[in-house]
Amino acid sequence: MSAIYKTIVSGCLEFGNQRSYDQVLNLFQHRTENYYRNDILIDAEEAFQESSFTLNLPRFIKESSEKSWKNTLNLLNYIAEYAIAGDVRMWVIHERKLILDETIEPVGDKSVIKAFMKGRELVKETGMEEEAMKALNRAIDKFERHGKAYERRGYVNFKLRNFDDAMYDFTKSVDIHPNNPEAYWGRANVKIIKKDLRGAIEDLEMARKTSIPHQPIFWSARRLRGELHLQLGEFQQAIFELKMVTNRPFTETDPNYKWQKNALYNYGKALFEVGEFGEAVKAFNKMFDFDVERKEAPPKADQFLNRGLARQKAGETGYMSDIKEAAGLGSEKAAELLEALV
Structure with a gap:
């Protein structure tokens, strides 16, 4: 067979x-x-x-x-x-x-292909945004339906903080190729900047639907959706997304690996908000076990404070040491709690 x-x-x-x-x-x-x-x-x-x-x-x-x-x-x-x-x-x-x-994908000596390939490579180089823009503009000028060039140009505009132009480019890419998850991801990030969290959640769902679990963007979209649901106070939706992400064993080469600390922190916060204090403690403990730090990670003081509060609500020992640690790291809320508890 x-x-x-x-x-x-x-x-x-x-x-x-x-x-x-x-x-x-x-x-x-x-x-x-x-x-x-x-x-x-x-x-x-x-x-x-x-x-x-x-x-x-x-x-x-x-x-x-x-x-x-x-x-x-x-x-x-x-x-x-x-x-x-x-x-x-x-x-x-x-x-x-x-x-x-x-x-x-197309390869060869056609001018539109060469312009796009050059622009795509320049996008990866720090400080070459203007040159990348010129190359991608040439690709679009030569072929107006170049959805991939619009998506890459949108990324360049986003890096340059040209958010209206980035929105135009990502939307144009989606209109031409509605099955491209990168364009939805890019537009979602623009919408977050513009405080359109509902619109961002919709685009992130499309990024998930147009990708597969073997692609990093599938999980990036789920993680960011979870964070946005948390910001909107939609805790059960946040838990659903973040539980999926935090249970996924990413390799160290996967871009999602470095974001797991953030995902665990937000997962713990969402669990706390719905009264699942014991599960929140588990999430925060796992967060501390995850030793990869990045500048986007929540402040250490907040990490200790939130675990301390979850431990207290769960009736576990050790919450005082967490709150003291948070206060020592500069958390005013932790300092106020210490005064009330002592």
């Missing part, structure tokens, strides 16, 4: 004009029939969109043989050579283990 694989595919490839689109569609159909004997996971009639000259693949999940997903991957890589923008992500899971995480 042959092995069964779970294959997830999502994305969009842009071909830019009728001639290129027709050429790619013919090549796709020819190779599907003659090279792969129709053993692929994509239905051409559903995937090819003549109105936008695209191969559009809203996320789908299929069980397949190894041959089927490899045929599909090879065919996507082949037609990507004719695209000018976009990308397609493919994940293959076997026996609950991720065995393939592939990004298929």
